[in-house]
Amino acid sequence: xxxxxxxxxxxxxxxxxxRAPAWFMRQAGRYLPEYRALRSGQSFMDTLADxxxxxxxxxxxxxxxxxxxxxxxxxxxxxxxxMGLSVDFVEGTGPVxxxxxxxxxxxxxxQPFDAHVATASLASCLRLVRAELGTERxxxxxxxxxxxxxxYAIEGRSTRDFAExxxxxxxxxxxxxxxxxxxVDVSIGYLAMQVASGADALQIxxxxxxxLDAFTYRRAVLPHLVRLVQGAMATxxxxxxxxxxxxxxxxxxxxxxxxxxxxxxxxxxRAARRRVGAHVALQGxxxxxxxxxxxxxxxxxxxxxxxxxxxxxxxxFNVGSGLIPRTPVENVSVALDVVRGSRx
Amino acid sequence: xxxxxxxxxxxxxxxxxxRAPAWFMRQAGRYLPEYRALRSGQSFMDTLADxxxxxxxxxxxxxxxxxxxxxxxxxxxxxxxxMGLSVDFVEGTGPVxxxxxxxxxxxxxxQPFDAHVATASLASCLRLVRAELGTERxxxxxxxxxxxxxxYAIEGRSTRDFAExxxxxxxxxxxxxxxxxxxVDVSIGYLAMQVASGADALQIxxxxxxxLDAFTYRRAVLPHLVRLVQGAMATxxxxxxxxxxxxxxxxxxxxxxxxxxxxxxxxxxRAARRRVGAHVALQGxxxxxxxxxxxxxxxxxxxxxxxxxxxxxxxxFNVGSGLIPRTPVENVSVALDVVRGSRx
Numbered sequence: 001x002x003x004x005x006x007x008x009x010x011x012x013x014x015x016x017x018x019r020a021p022a023w024f025m026r027q028a029g030r031y032l033p034e035y036r037a038l039r040s041g042q043s044f045m046d047t048l049a050d051x052x053x054x055x056x057x058x059x060x061x062x063x064x065x066x067x068x069x070x071x072x073x074x075x076x077x078x079x080x081x082x083m084g085l086s087v088d089f090v091e092g093t094g095p096v097x098x099x100x101x102x103x104x105x106x107x108x109x110x111q112p113f114d115a116h117v118a119t120a121s122l123a124s125c126l127r128l129v130r131a132e133l134g135t136e137r138x139x140x141x142x143x144x145x146x147x148x149x150x151x152y153a154i155e156g157r158s159t160r161d162f163a164e165x166x167x168x169x170x171x172x173x174x175x176x177x178x179x180x181x182x183x184v185d186v187s188i189g190y191l192a193m194q195v196a197s198g199a200d201a202l203q204i205x206x207x208x209x210x211x212l213d214a215f216t217y218r219r220a221v222l223p224h225l226v227r228l229v230q231g232a233m234a235t236x237x238x239x240x241x242x243x244x245x246x247x248x249x250x251x252x253x254x255x256x257x258x259x260x261x262x263x264x265x266x267x268x269x270r271a272a273r274r275r276v277g278a279h280v281a282l283q284g285x286x287x288x289x290x291x292x293x294x295x296x297x298x299x300x301x302x303x304x305x306x307x308x309x310x311x312x313x314x315x316x317f318n319v320g321s322g323l324i325p326r327t328p329v330e331n332v333s334v335a336l337d338v339v340r341g342s343r344x
Numbered sequence: 345x346x347x348x349x350x351x352x353x354x355x356x357x358x359x360x361x362x363r364a365p366a367w368f369m370r371q372a373g374r375y376l377p378e379y380r381a382l383r384s385g386q387s388f389m390d391t392l393a394d395x396x397x398x399x400x401x402x403x404x405x406x407x408x409x410x411x412x413x414x415x416x417x418x419x420x421x422x423x424x425x426x427m428g429l430s431v432d433f434v435e436g437t438g439p440v441x442x443x444x445x446x447x448x449x450x451x452x453x454x455q456p457f458d459a460h461v462a463t464a465s466l467a468s469c470l471r472l473v474r475a476e477l478g479t480e481r482x483x484x485x486x487x488x489x490x491x492x493x494x495x496y497a498i499e500g501r502s503t504r505d506f507a508e509x510x511x512x513x514x515x516x517x518x519x520x521x522x523x524x525x526x527x528v529d530v531s532i533g534y535l536a537m538q539v540a541s542g543a544d545a546l547q548i549x550x551x552x553x554x555x556l557d558a559f560t561y562r563r564a565v566l567p568h569l570v571r572l573v574q575g576a577m578a579t580x581x582x583x584x585x586x587x588x589x590x591x592x593x594x595x596x597x598x599x600x601x602x603x604x605x606x607x608x609x610x611x612x613x614r615a616a617r618r619r620v621g622a623h624v625a626l627q628g629x630x631x632x633x634x635x636x637x638x639x640x641x642x643x644x645x646x647x648x649x650x651x652x653x654x655x656x657x658x659x660x661f662n663v664g665s666g667l668i669p670r671t672p673v674e675n676v677s678v679a680l681d682v683v684r685g686s687r688x
Contacts, residue, residue, distance in 0.1 A: 163633055166636060170645070266554065
C-alpha cells in the first residue's frame with residue numbers, strides 16, 4: 001500500500017494516485033485548541049525559535065486528522081528577520097516589520113545570511129518532524145515569493161492597497177528591483193536548507209501577487225520569481241507556486257517551470273487544467289470559508305471541488321487560502337473524510 | 345462638436361467616439377483639498393443629507409478637471425439606511441452598519457421605502473447637478489450590487505474574509521436569498537429615482553462579488569444581480585456592472601444584459617473584449633495606485649491602458665477601483681490629459 005508521502009509526491013509529479021492527497025494551508029494554527037494551548041503566553045517569533053514546540057505544532061494536525069502532508073510551522077517573514085529587520089506579530093494588526101524598506105540605502109542594509117545558522121531553529125524543527133513522520137508522510141517547506149515578502153518589507157505591515165509597494169514599483173523601479181533580487185538571493189539558500197533538513201516539497205507563497213496586473217507582474221516580478229523557482233528546483237524537491245487571487249496570472253506562473261500551481265477557489269479547475277496542460281499538477285481549491293458552514297455544505301462543496309479536478313492525475317486537495325482561526329475543527333475532519341472516500 | 349455627455353453615451357452604446365470618454369471612480373473625494381475643506385466638521389451621512397453640499401462635491405472634480413461624466417456623491421449603503429439600519433462612517437474603520445442582519449427576523453425587519461421620499465436628498469442633489477451641467481456632461485448614478493450590500497448588512501463592517509456572509513450563504517441559503525431579494529426590491533426603485541432626477545447612466549458596484557467562486561456566484565448571487573440590472577435597464581438608462589476582482593466572473597456578468605462591464609486592472613482588456621463581443625462596452629482599467637508614482641509612470645501606464653483597449657469602439661476610460669485619499673491631484677490631471685490626447 002502506498003504511503004501518504006508517496007501519494008503526495010506522485011500527485012505533484014502528475015502520476016496516477018488512488019485518491020487526491022490532501023493538506024490544508026494553515027492546518028497548523030489557531031483553529032486548533034491544542035495549538036492555542038501550546039502557544040499561550042509565548043510570542044509568535046519566540047515559538048518559531050523553539051524547535052521542539054514548532055515541531056509539535058507542525059505535527060498537531062497530523063495527529064488529529066492525518067493529512068498526507070505536514071506543512072512546517074513557520075512564517076514567510078522569517079527571512080526578513082534573518083536579514084536584520086525587526087519582525088513582530090501584533091494581535092489584531094498582524095505582522096509589523098521595522099524599519100520599512102523604501103530606499104536604496106534601506107535595501108543595502110539588508111544582510112545576506114547562512115540559513116543553516118541564522119534560521120537553525122527551522123532546520124532543527126524540520127529534522128524533528130522528519131524523525132517523527134519517517135517516510136510515512138510528506139513535509140512541505142516554504143517561503144514567500146519575492147513580491148509578497150517585499151510588500152511586507154516596504155509597507156511595514158498588512159495593507160489592502162499596497163500603496164507604498166506600488167509607488168516604489170512604478171516610481172523607483174531600480175530600488176524595487178534591488179529589493180526583490182536581494183530577497184531571492186537569500187530565499188534560495190533558505191529553501192535549500194529546508195530540503196536538506198527534511199522537506200519533501202517546497203511551496204512558494206505569493207500571497208499578494210494577485211494585486212498586480214499581468215503586464216506589470218511579467219515586467220517587474222516574474223523574472224525574480226522564475227529565478228527563485230529555478231533555484232528551488234535545483235534542490236530536487238518539487239515546487240508548488242501559490243498566488244492568491246492569481247487567476248489572471250496562470251500563464252505567467254507556468255513559465256516558472258514549477259511542478260505545481262496552487263489555485264484559489266476563484267480559479268475554475270477545468271479551465272486551469274486546460275491552460276496548464278497534462279504535466280503540471282494543480283493544488284486546491286476549496287474556499288476555506290465553506291468550512292464555517294454546516295456539515296452538509298462542507299460535504300457538498302468538497303465533493304464539487306473533487307469532481308472539478310477529476311479526470312486527470314495531478315491533483316493535491318487543499319483550501320484556496322489558509323484556514324481562518326474560527327474554522328470549526330470538525331469540519332476539517334468532514335472535508336478530509338470526503339477526500340479519503342470514507343464518507344459515503 | 346460632440347458633448348462630453350454624448351461621447352460617454354456613445355461609448356456605452358459601442359458607437360465610435362473621437363476618443364475614449366473618461367471619469368474616475370471616487371473622483372469626488374478625499375484626495376481633493378476642496379473636498380476636505382467642504383467636508384470638515386460634518387459627518388459623512390450628514391453631508392449626503394445636504395443636497396447643495398453633495399452637489400457641490402459632485403461638481404468639484406468636474407470644475408477642476410472636466411471629466412466627461414460626474415458621478416453623484418453618495419454611498420452604496422444609503423439604501424441600507426433607508427431600510428432602517430443605522431449606517432455610520434467611522435474614521436479608520438470604514439462603514440459600520442448596526443444591527444447586523446443575520447437571521448430571517450433581521451431580514452424581515454428591513455423596510456421597503458419610496459426612494460423619492462426616503463432618499464429625497466439624493467434626488468435633489470441630482471437635480472442640482474443636472475441644472476449645473478446641462479446636457480454638456482453626463483451624470484452617473486449608482487447603487488451597490490445585492491451581494492456587496494448584503495455583505496455590509498451581514499458583517500456590519502468591512503471585512504477581508506466575508507466569514508459571516510459566506511457562512512450565511514452556505515449554511516442558511518434561505519435567509520441569504522431573502523436578504524438579497526429584499527435589497528434588489530428597493531434598489532430598483534432607488535435607481536429609477538436617480539434616472540428620474542437626472543442620472544444618464546447607472547453603475548452597479550459589486551465591490552466584493554469577486555470573493556466568490558463562479559459556481560457559487562451563479563447559484564447564489566447572479567439571479568439577483570440579473571433582476572437588478574433588468575430593473576435598472578427598464579429606466580432606459582445604460583447600465584454598467586462593476587465587480588472588483590471579478591475577472592473570473594466575466595461570462596456570468598455578460599448574462600445580466602448590462603450595456604457595459606467595468607473591469608479592474610487585473611483583467612486584460614483584449615481578452616475581455618474577446619469574451620464580451622462587439623456589443624458590450626468596457627470601462628477601465630488603470631490601476632489607481634499608478635497615480636501615486638511620478639508623472640512619467642502615469643503617462644506611460646495610461647497610454648498602455650488606452651492601447652490595450654484600442655481598435656474597438658466601446659471604451660470608457662476609468663480606474664480599476666476608486667482613487668485613494670493620498671492620490672496626488674496633479675496625477676489625475678496627467679492621466680486625463682493623456683486620454684484627451686492633449687499630451688504629446
